[in-house]
Amino acid sequence: MTLLPRQTVEQVEEGNELAPKFDEHGLIACVTTDATTDTVLMVGYMNRDALEKTIQTGEAHYWSRSRQTLWRKGATSGLVQHVEEMRIDDDQDAVWLRVSVAGNGASCHVGYRSCFYRRIPVGLERSKANSLLFTESGKTFDPEQVYGDAPNPTRL
Amino acid sequence: MTLLPRQTVEQVEEGNELAPKFDEHGLIACVTTDATTDTVLMVGYMNRDALEKTIQTGEAHYWSRSRQTLWRKGATSGLVQHVEEMRIDDDQDAVWLRVSVAGNGASCHVGYRSCFYRRIPVGLERSKANSLLFTESGKTFDPEQVYGDAPNPTRL
Numbered sequence: 023m024t025l026l027p028r029q030t031v032e033q034v035e036e037g038n039e040l041a042p043k044f045d046e047h048g049l050i051a052c053v054t055t056d057a058t059t060d061t062v063l064m065v066g067y068m069n070r071d072a073l074e075k076t077i078q079t080g081e082a083h084y085w086s087r088s089r090q091t092l093w094r095k096g097a098t099s100g101l102v103q104h105v106e107e108m109r110i111d112d113d114q115d116a117v118w119l120r121v122s123v124a125g126n127g128a129s130c131h132v133g134y135r136s137c138f139y140r141r142i143p144v145g146l147e148r149s150k151a152n153s154l155l156f157t158e159s160g161k162t163f164d165p166e167q168v169y170g171d172a173p174n175p176t177r178l
Numbered sequence: 179m180t181l182l183p184r185q186t187v188e189q190v191e192e193g194n195e196l197a198p199k200f201d202e203h204g205l206i207a208c209v210t211t212d213a214t215t216d217t218v219l220m221v222g223y224m225n226r227d228a229l230e231k232t233i234q235t236g237e238a239h240y241w242s243r244s245r246q247t248l249w250r251k252g253a254t255s256g257l258v259q260h261v262e263e264m265r266i267d268d269d270q271d272a273v274w275l276r277v278s279v280a281g282n283g284a285s286c287h288v289g290y291r292s293c294f295y296r297r298i299p300v301g302l303e304r305s306k307a308n309s310l311l312f313t314e315s316g317k318t319f320d321p322e323q324v325y326g327d328a329p330n331p332t333r334l
Binding site: 023024028029030031034035036037038039040043051053055059060061062064065076077078079080105107108109110111112113116117118130131132134137138139140141142143144145146148152153154155156157174175176177178 | 179180184185186187190191192193194195196199207209211215216217218220221232233234235236261263264265266267268269272273274286287288290293294295296297298299300301302304308309310311312313330331332333334
């Protein structure tokens with residue numbers, strides 16, 4: 023699949039050419055969901071190289087903003103994401119991957135299956151709680167065992 | 179729900195305090211899915227005001243990067259997104275909304291239900307096709323009838 027230059031709004035929105043928009047850092051947003059349940063697992067970012075490698079190999083590649091390097095998901099943990107389906111949005115500035123995760127099936131470096139393991143009470147519910155609510159019963163793996171003393175990617 | 183300053187990685191990842199990270203433009207990424215099917219409908223961005231209004235009202239608000247304004251989704255089209263569940267990710271730099279969409283149920287300004295109406299052939303499949311494949315059988319609404327001559331938000 024060839025990445026083409028962006029020429030018209032009609033080409034980008036209505037056409038069948040891949041003409042992605044990378045932001046000022048050369049990145050495109052990527053939502054990754056579990057192909058079976060469509061639970062959102064993570065939001066990551068791809069540069070051109072990561073996008074092309076994902077298309078070519080069928081395995082999810084991202085750009086690690088904290089480590090500033092190409093990141094084949096699962097390279098350290100073994101939790102490789104096999105791409106079952108890949109989509110692009112209307113203005114081609116976001117990608118959606120539907121994946122099957124290898125190993126224990128987790129995708130979050132904290133140890134949970136999904137990075138979105140906490141709920142924000144909203145609307146009428148917000149009067150009942152003023153704190154985040156955990157949605158998973160516990161961690162799927164112990165990050166220290168998997169990553170050892172590798173630096174935590176979270177930045178304040 | 180009070181937005182608190184980010185102090186430690188443990189607070190952000192393991193705690194129950196809402197301490198979101200806004201990027202250099204003051205924005206946080208937001209994935210919005212259909213609460214029934216969990217199909218990804220769109221990826222948008224929220225500034226602090228949009229995040230707070232979404233929590234308070236239970237209706238999705240975004241920051242429109244093309245129009246540079248707060249954007250109550252559905253204000254023009256009537257396709258309001260009622261938030262059934264709201265989550266935040268591990269490092270609190272992305273939000274996930276699970277929504278019920280009012281009216282005809284569409285969320286894409288081009289007229290489709292989901293902004294992700296095209297598939298990128300990937301892995302072994304990529305040899306079969308060198309073009310995007312449409313996934314919806316047709317548009318749910320006619321954008322000209324809904325938006326009239328309002329400027330198209332897509333930027334090249």
